[in-house]
Amino acid sequence: MRRRLLAAVAAGVPLAAAVYLPTAWAGTESSAAQPLSCSTVTVRAPAGTEVENVVAVARPAGTVDVPEVPPLPAARITDVPAHCDLTVTLTHPGEGDHAQVKIWLPQDNWNGRLQTVGGSAFAAGDYGTALAGAVKNGYAAATTDAGVKTYLDTSWALDAGGRVDTTLLTNFASRSEHETAVVAKQVIGDYYGRAASYAYFNGCSTGGRQGYAEAQRHPDDYDGILANAPAINWDEFEVATLWPQVVMNNEKTYPSGCEFDAFNTAAVKACDPLDGVEDGLVENPARCDFDPRRLIGTTVVCEGRELTVTAADAAVVRKIWDGPRTASGEKLWAGVPIGADLKFPYLAGTLPDANGDLKGVPFPVPSAWVASWVKKQPSFDVSTITYSQFAELFRRSRAEYDEVIGTDSPDLSAFRRSGGKLLTWHGRQDQLIPTQGTVTYRQQVERKAGGAERVDDFYRLFLAPGTAHCALTGQTDDLGALRAWVEQGKAPDVLTATLTNSSGEQVTRDLCAYPKVSRYKGHGDPAAADSFRCVHPLRY
Numbered sequence: 001m002r003r004r005l006l007a008a009v010a011a012g013v014p015l016a017a018a019v020y021l022p023t024a025w026a027g028t029e030s031s032a033a034q035p036l037s038c039s040t041v042t043v044r045a046p047a048g049t050e051v052e053n054v055v056a057v058a059r060p061a062g063t064v065d066v067p068e069v070p071p072l073p074a075a076r077i078t079d080v081p082a083h084c085d086l087t088v089t090l091t092h093p094g095e096g097d098h099a100q101v102k103i104w105l106p107q108d109n110w111n112g113r114l115q116t117v118g119g120s121a122f123a124a125g126d127y128g129t130a131l132a133g134a135v136k137n138g139y140a141a142a143t144t145d146a147g148v149k150t151y152l153d154t155s156w157a158l159d160a161g162g163r164v165d166t167t168l169l170t171n172f173a174s175r176s177e178h179e180t181a182v183v184a185k186q187v188i189g190d191y192y193g194r195a196a197s198y199a200y201f202n203g204c205s206t207g208g209r210q211g212y213a214e215a216q217r218h219p220d221d222y223d224g225i226l227a228n229a230p231a232i233n234w235d236e237f238e239v240a241t242l243w244p245q246v247v248m249n250n251e252k253t254y255p256s257g258c259e260f261d262a263f264n265t266a267a268v269k270a271c272d273p274l275d276g277v278e279d280g281l282v283e284n285p286a287r288c289d290f291d292p293r294r295l296i297g298t299t300v301v302c303e304g305r306e307l308t309v310t311a312a313d314a315a316v317v318r319k320i321w322d323g324p325r326t327a328s329g330e331k332l333w334a335g336v337p338i339g340a341d342l343k344f345p346y347l348a349g350t351l352p353d354a355n356g357d358l359k360g361v362p363f364p365v366p367s368a369w370v371a372s373w374v375k376k377q378p379s380f381d382v383s384t385i386t387y388s389q390f391a392e393l394f395r396r397s398r399a400e401y402d403e404v405i406g407t408d409s410p411d412l413s414a415f416r417r418s419g420g421k422l423l424t425w426h427g428r429q430d431q432l433i434p435t436q437g438t439v440t441y442r443q444q445v446e447r448k449a450g451g452a453e454r455v456d457d458f459y460r461l462f463l464a465p466g467t468a469h470c471a472l473t474g475q476t477d478d479l480g481a482l483r484a485w486v487e488q489g490k491a492p493d494v495l496t497a498t499l500t501n502s503s504g505e506q507v508t509r510d511l512c513a514y515p516k517v518s519r520y521k522g523h524g525d526p527a528a529a530d531s532f533r534c535v536h537p538l539r540y
Contacts, residue, residue: 036084036105036107036191036192037058038056038057038058038084038085038086039056040190041054041056041084041086041187041190041191042190043086043088043183043186043187044186045090046090046178046179046182046183048092049090049091049092049093049179050090050091050092050093051088051089051090052089052090052091052098053087053088053089054086054087054088054089055086055087056084056085056086056087057084057085058082058084058085058107059080059082059083059084059085059104060082061079061080061081061082062078062080063076063077063078063079063080064076064077064080064128064132065077066127066128066129066132067127067128069123069127069150069151070150070151070152071151071152072127072151075128075129077128077129077132077133077136079136080132080135080136081106081107081108081109081135081136082106082107082108083104083105083106083107083135084103084104084105084107084191085102085104086102086103086104086105086187087100087101087102087103088100088101088102088103088183088187089101090176090179090183092167095167096167097147097167097168097171098147099144099145099146099147099171099176099179100144100145100147101142101143101144101176101179101180101183101184102125102126102131102142102143102144102145103140103141103142103183103184103187103188104131104132104134104135104140104141104142105140105187105188105191105192106135106138106139106140109138110138110139110140110192111137111138111139112196112197112198113138113139113140113196113197113198113199113200114139114140114141114142114184114185114188114196114198114199114200115134115137115139115140115141115142115200115201115202115479116141116142116143116177116180116181116184116199116200116201116202116222117130117131117134117141117142117143117201117202117203117207118143118177118201118202118203118204118206118207118208118209118210118211118227119143119146119203119206119207119210120151120204120205120206120207120470121151121152121205121206121364121365122148122149122150122151122152122153122154122172122206122365122368123145123148123149123150123151123206124144124145124146124148124171124172124176124177124206124210125143125144125145125146126143130143130202131143134202139200140184140188140191140192140196142180142181142183142184143180144176144177144179144180145176146168146171146172146175146176146177147167147168147171147176148168148171148172152364152365152368154368154372154378155378156168157169157368157372157373157378158372158376158378162376163376164373164376166404169373169404169405170404172405173213173404173405173407174210174213174214174217174218174405174407177210177213177214177218178214178217178218178221181199181201181214181218181221181222182221184199185199198223198224198483198486198487199221199222199223199224200222200223200224200225200226200479200482200483200486201214201221201222201224201225201226201227202226202479203226203227203228204227204228204229204230204470204473205228205229205230205231205432205433205469205470206231207227207228208227208228208229208230208231208232208424209227209230209231209232209234209407210227211225211226211227211230211422212225212227212230212232212407212422213407215227215412215415215420215422216407216409216411216412216415219412219414219415219417219418219420220418220420222420223419223420223421223486224420224421224422224423224482224483224485224486225420225421225422225423225482226423226424226478226479226482227422227423227424228424228425228426228470228472228473228478229425229426229427229430229432229433229438229469229470230407230424230426230433230438231407231433232406232407232408232437232438232441233406233407233408233437233441234401234405234406234407235397235398235400235401235402235405235406236332236333236394236397236398236402236406236437237333237433237434237437238365238366238369238370238397239324239333239366239369239370239374239390239393239394239397240323240324240332240333240334240366240394240434241336241347241363241365241366241432241433241434242347242362242363242366242367242370242382242385242390243319243320243323243324243333243335243347243390244320244336244342244347244348245347245348245360245362245363245367245382245383246324246385246386246387246390247316247319247320248316248348248350248360249360249383249384249385250386250387251312251315251316251319253310253312253313253315253316254350254357254358254359254360255313255316255317255348255350255358256300256302256307256343256350256358257302257343257344257349257350258300258301258302258303258307259300259302259307259309259313260317260341260342260343260348261343262295262298262300262309263292263295263314263317263342264338264339264340264341264342265502266290266292266294266295267282267288267290267292267338267339268280268282268338268339268502269502270288270290271285271287271288271289271290271338272502274287274288275517275518275519275520275532276519276520276521276522277520277526277531278526279501279507279520279526279527280466280501280502280503280505280507281465281466281499281501281502281507281509282338282339282428282429282465282466283428283465283517283518283519284428284463284465284517285337285338285339285340285428285429285435286337286436288338288339290338291318292313292314292317292318292321293311293314293315293318295309295313295314296309296310296311296313296314297309317342319335320335320336320342320347320348321335321336321337321338322335323335323336323434324390324391324394326387326388326391327387327388327391332391332394333394333434333437334434334435334436334437334440335434336348336431336434337428337429337430337434337435337436339428339429339466340429340430340431340468341429341431341468342431344361345361345363346363346431346432347363347366347431347432348360349361349362349363360383362382362383363432365432367382369397370382370385370393370397373397373400373401374393374396374397374400375393408441408444410441410444410445410447410448411448412445412448412449412455412458412459413448413449415458416449416457416458416459419458420458421458421459421482421485421486422458422459422460423459423460423462423478423481423482423485423492424438424459424460424461424462425461425462425463425464425472425476425478425495425497425511426438426439426461426462426463426464427463427464427466427467427468427469427470427471427472428463428464428465428466428467429465429466429467429468430467430468430469431468431469432469433469435463438461439461439463439514442455442459442461442514445459452515456491456513457491460491460492460513460514461513461514462492462494462495462511462512462513462514463511463512463514464497464499464509464511465499465509465518466499466500466501466502467497467499472497475497475498475499476495476496476497476498476511477495477496478495481495492513493512493513493534494510494511494512494513494534495510495511496508496509496510496511496529497509497510497511505527506527507526507527507528508527508528508529509529509532510529510532510534512534513534515536515537516534516535516536516537517534517535517537518532518533518534518535519532519533519534519535520532521533
């Protein structure tokens with residue numbers, strides 16, 4: 001599916017890019033001829049927007065210094081090729097927003113492709129690391145801030161009147177991502193004199209959700225979408241992942257990080273053999289029926305102190321693994337996968353208070369979602385939530401926000417017709433986004449599309465044992481697999497990955513395309529991928 005410039009949906013008067021010389025840029029000026037010029041790039045406003053400003057900077061080859069954006073430290077990316085760094089500010093007339101689109105255009109050796117990169121937590125886009133990586137690999141790269149803030153800054157949630165800022169939430173949910181695709185394609189065509197041969201989206205977590213939003217709402221934007229550990233079902237799972245704190249606060253029991261680790265270690269050991277070999281990996285935590293009550297009375301050494309696991313500790317872990325329920329026992333959402341890290345700074349984090357007593361420390365993303373968007377009280381103390389209040393908050397979030405940011409429509413028929421390909425992997429031990437949500441979505445797509453085989457034609461899911469949130473990045477050529485699928489028609493049956501087992505050892509595995517699972521052949525090195533085969537779960 002070759003893309004054409006989206007001139008048909010663009011409107012507005014072309015705006016010549018202003019040129020600003022960089023004031024501080026590591027690296028040396030390229031001595032190569034520069035037939036392409038930032039100063040001649042024009043930008044046409046996507047439908048429904050106006051271009052407020054365009055800033056273009058010709059960056060020489062060298063080092064990109066990515067600023068510190070808490071909680072992430074500063075980073076230095078070396079050997080970045082010369083490129084045109086374009087910043088376009090868009091607004092929706094009458095709505096008062098200012099969303100930036102960043103586009104980096106390699107001066108030489110462009111591979112003819114666009115790669116748009118997604119965001120994380122409450123940040124809609126990238127601050128330079130992923131952009132630089134894409135340009136180093138020959139792509140023209142794009143991202144957007146959607147007019148919102150950084151990873152954990154949610155000050156944009158409410159307007160001056162204390163109401164949800166629906167403009168910014170709409171931008172963050174999907175609108176700005178689509179407009180980024182429109183602007184990036186148009187600018188690429190103008191800069192290089194030809195359209196991108198292929199357009200790809202690449203994101204994990206929030207970025208994964210953005211990829212699914214593109215497939216669902218704007219199926220013609222991208223030829224291939226790599227959307228990993230996707231934060232789909234946002235309106236539900238963001239409330240659901242506050243459940244571990246709700247459990248501890250209501251049970252008045254706060255296990256230490258060492259105790260949480262002890263429960264996970266015991267569960268992994270008990271369920272490790274289920275795939276036919278003890279290799280330090282649990283192929284499918286959902287099949288693990290380890291009962292945490294088995295640890296009651298055992299001793300855990302924690303920072304030089306001996307702690308005895310209590311029945312109350314085991315009850316808390318059992319509820320966390322089971323997942324949120326109503327007071328009557330109705331299941332609301334999946335729990336944290338068995339084996340996933342629970343301790344601080346994750347979902348069941350605890351730290352000592354001034355008196356040395358352990359107290360819950362909620363993960364900031366679900367805490368902010370519940371306080372600012374659901375309660376509409378940014379200072380709301382989530383530690384006061386009762387079980388019955390939790391169920392009501394879950395229902396309220398779903399009712400108010402599913403349409404705008406749920407990103408869980410199973411109807412991908414338009415994306416399929418467009419020829420697009422969607423590839424996803426999700427860690428089996430994701431400690432922030434329960435893996436089962438992605439599995440359930442894939443099952444819903446199958447029911448809507450008429451079976452797994454029809455879905456496999458355009459959408460494949462891979463589940464990675466022993467893998468935490470977005471932690472497979474750099475260890476498997478997922479984007480390469482997507483490109484081969486899009487450009488050569490080679491659908492991936494497996495993704496070869498390097499995993500880390502419970503002993504901290506690295507092993508190779510062929511991640512199986514869902515619904516198949518990995519099974520030990522009965523012989524061979526358990527650390528080698530060729531000792532396993534992919535089988536249907538009915539044979540597993």
